[in-house]
Amino acid sequence: MRLGYTAADVRAAEEPLLAAGAPLMARAAAGLAAVCRRELVAAHGRVAGARIAVLAGAGNNGGDALFAAAALAARGAAVTVIEALGRPHADGLAAVRAAGAQAADTGAARAALADADLVLDGILGTGARTGLPAPLADLLREWQTDTGARGVLGRTQLTIAVDVPTGVDATTGERGEVWVEADTTVTFGALKSGLLLPGGADAAGRVELVDIGLDMGDAQPRVQALDEDDIAPLFPFPRRGDHKYTRGVLGLVAGSDAYPGAAALAGVAAIATGVGMLRLVGPRRVADAVLAITPEAVAGRGRVQAWALGSGAPAEYEMRASLADARESGLPVALDAGALALVEGPLGHPAVLTPHAGELAELLGRLEPGDAPDRAAIEADPVAAATAAARATGAVVLLKGPRTVIARPDGSLVAPAPGPAALATAGTGDVLLGVLGALLATTAEHEPVPDLALVAGLAVLLHSAAGHATTHASGLPAALEARIVALRESEAGR
Numbered sequence: 001m002r003l004g005y006t007a008a009d010v011r012a013a014e015e016p017l018l019a020a021g022a023p024l025m026a027r028a029a030a031g032l033a034a035v036c037r038r039e040l041v042a043a044h045g046r047v048a049g050a051r052i053a054v055l056a057g058a059g060n061n062g063g064d065a066l067f068a069a070a071a072l073a074a075r076g077a078a079v080t081v082i083e084a085l086g087r088p089h090a091d092g093l094a095a096v097r098a099a100g101a102q103a104a105d106t107g108a109a110r111a112a113l114a115d116a117d118l119v120l121d122g123i124l125g126t127g128a129r130t131g132l133p134a135p136l137a138d139l140l141r142e143w144q145t146d147t148g149a150r151g152v153l154g155r156t157q158l159t160i161a162v163d164v165p166t167g168v169d170a171t172t173g174e175r176g177e178v179w180v181e182a183d184t185t186v187t188f189g190a191l192k193s194g195l196l197l198p199g200g201a202d203a204a205g206r207v208e209l210v211d212i213g214l215d216m217g218d219a220q221p222r223v224q225a226l227d228e229d230d231i232a233p234l235f236p237f238p239r240r241g242d243h244k245y246t247r248g249v250l251g252l253v254a255g256s257d258a259y260p261g262a263a264a265l266a267g268v269a270a271i272a273t274g275v276g277m278l279r280l281v282g283p284r285r286v287a288d289a290v291l292a293i294t295p296e297a298v299a300g301r302g303r304v305q306a307w308a309l310g311s312g313a314p315a316e317y318e319m320r321a322s323l324a325d326a327r328e329s330g331l332p333v334a335l336d337a338g339a340l341a342l343v344e345g346p347l348g349h350p351a352v353l354t355p356h357a358g359e360l361a362e363l364l365g366r367l368e369p370g371d372a373p374d375r376a377a378i379e380a381d382p383v384a385a386a387t388a389a390a391r392a393t394g395a396v397v398l399l400k401g402p403r404t405v406i407a408r409p410d411g412s413l414v415a416p417a418p419g420p421a422a423l424a425t426a427g428t429g430d431v432l433l434g435v436l437g438a439l440l441a442t443t444a445e446h447e448p449v450p451d452l453a454l455v456a457g458l459a460v461l462l463h464s465a466a467g468h469a470t471t472h473a474s475g476l477p478a479a480l481e482a483r484i485v486a487l488r489e490s491e492a493g494r
């Protein structure tokens with residue numbers, strides 16, 4: 001699990017070190033230069049002779065870039081400095097000039113960017129405000145859309161962002177109209193949360209953390225980023241001594257006569273993930289569709305440890321009855337699709353909502369009439385929308401998309417590694433509901449009380465892991481089961 005902090009918290013952690021005279025910029029620049037050297041050698045076999053274009057802004061971010069470029073120039077790289085946003089850091093500029101760097105005026109900047117083997121983005125870091133001046137925005141746009149030959153050492157141009165890609169908000173990950181798309185981002189002291197969130201994570205490429213001696217102390221991370229390696233530690237393996245009721249029973253209200261497939265996908269996925277028992281609530285046709293492929297499921301209401309509701313247009317009265325049961329007993333509930341339409345304000349029980357951007361637009365329109373974002377606005381800033389919905393409902397909000405993000409009501413976030421684009425196919429959301437429901441049921445009575453946002457993050461990771469093995473929603477449960485069997489075997493072998 002990687003932890004990401006707000007820019008303000010990172011800057012606050014720098015303060016005591018700066019006051020004590022610690023050479024933070026020198027450490028940052030040394031770490032940055034080391035990554036640049038390694039990447040140049042990996043791509044082109046050498047540093048000497050490489051053309052490096054440095055986009056330098058007016059602040060310390062530019063300072064980091066210039067000192068790193070000075071170290072690379074000392075190793076024989078040909079460095080061109082582009083003054084991108086006012087007068088760059090004076091000492092950094094002096095150092096890079098002394099090492100033999102050239103300055104590029106506006107005309108030469110275009111050519112320097114087009115011809116570079118390595119572009120260093122040192123325009124803006126944690127001190128960025130939103131919006132770039134038009135000439136700079138044009139320069140960046142032109143450079144990044146230019147598909148012509150580049151570099152002198154080869155056709156691969158590397159872009160390394162210093163601390164944060166320019167145009168990305170270091171805390172939220174929100175991108176402005178123009179941003180730098182990096183291959184690698186070298187960040188200093190601590191991961192900035194925006195590098196782990198939708199938008200920023202896509203712009204940042206691979207993120208490398210350089211230790212400059214920062215201690216984040218008691219600062220609460222804004223983001224917990226999860227990847228494959230987090231699956232095994234989070235997974236609720238059956239415990240010795242469990243019986244089916246202690247393992248956890250899931251009540252599933254999904255599917256309808258018109259859409260029985262949704263119940264089949266969610267039901268099979270729940271069983272593949274592992275539950276003590278699956279109870280199906282719905283019409284005969286739905287139960288038959290599920291029982292035909294998972295005969296261990298049971299039709300009809302009964303005691304459960306968690307509810308999963310909403311995929312495939314189930315009857316409203318059935319969903320309402322389950323929500324009432326959850327309210328009375330404090331059971332966790334996963335709400336998808338049709339069930340989201342029943343959310344009108346704070347929920348009286350632990351809950352995870354699983355909207356896609358369109359469903360979230362509708363939900364926020366109901367909860368915050370007048371100033372709710374539309375679908376496009378949510379796609380542009382998913383973090384803000386998911387957090388607003390989490391605050392308004394008291395629930396964890398899992399906003400589905402190419403990069404799913406999970407928001408807690410307190411504003412903190414879980415960011416699972418993205419799954420394959422093959423998941424963009426009808427029915428995969430139903431599978432996710434089944435996985436999540438199973439995990440809610442099997443962790444409901446765990447001590448300490450499970451963190452629903454992490455449980456939701458685990459559901460996304462498992463769903464994505466299965467997605468890597470298949471391109472069809474109907475193939476996901478089997479792929480999921482294979483993944484979980486492998487997980488159990490490795491757990492047993494430990």
Ligand SMILES: NC(=O)C1=CN([C@@H]2O[C@H](COP(=O)(O)OP(=O)(O)OC[C@H]3O[C@@H](n4cnc5c(N)ncnc54)[C@H](O)[C@@H]3O)[C@@H](O)[C@H]2O)[C@@H](O)CC1
Pocket residue numbers: 014018024025028057058059060061062064085123124125126127128129130131132133162163164188212
């Ligand atoms: N505090 C420190 O000593 C350290 C800072 N570090 C680096 O310094 C960076 C932060 O430095 P700064 O606080 O100087 O901030 P930045 O370098 O991000 O930029 C601040 C400068 O850009 C201007 N600016 C901001 N947004 C603008 C916009 N949209 N359009 C036009 N001008 C804009 C500001 O007025 C200011 O002059 C970090 O990201 C990191 O790279 C590292 O060297 C580690 C130590």
Ligand SMILES: Nc1ncnc2c1ncn2[C@@H]1O[C@H](COP(=O)(O)OP(=O)(O)O)[C@@H](O)[C@H]1O
Pocket residue numbers: 356400401402403404418419420421422423424425426427428429430431432463
């Ligand atoms: N381009 C993409 N890349 C990766 N995952 C995606 C992409 N598009 C959608 N997904 C994932 O696929 C699932 C789609 O769910 P949903 O929109 O509810 O579909 P449905 O209702 O048809 O089942 C979500 O888990 C989402 O995160």
Ligand SMILES: [K+]
Pocket residue numbers: 061121122123124125161162163164165166
């Ligand atoms: K930068």
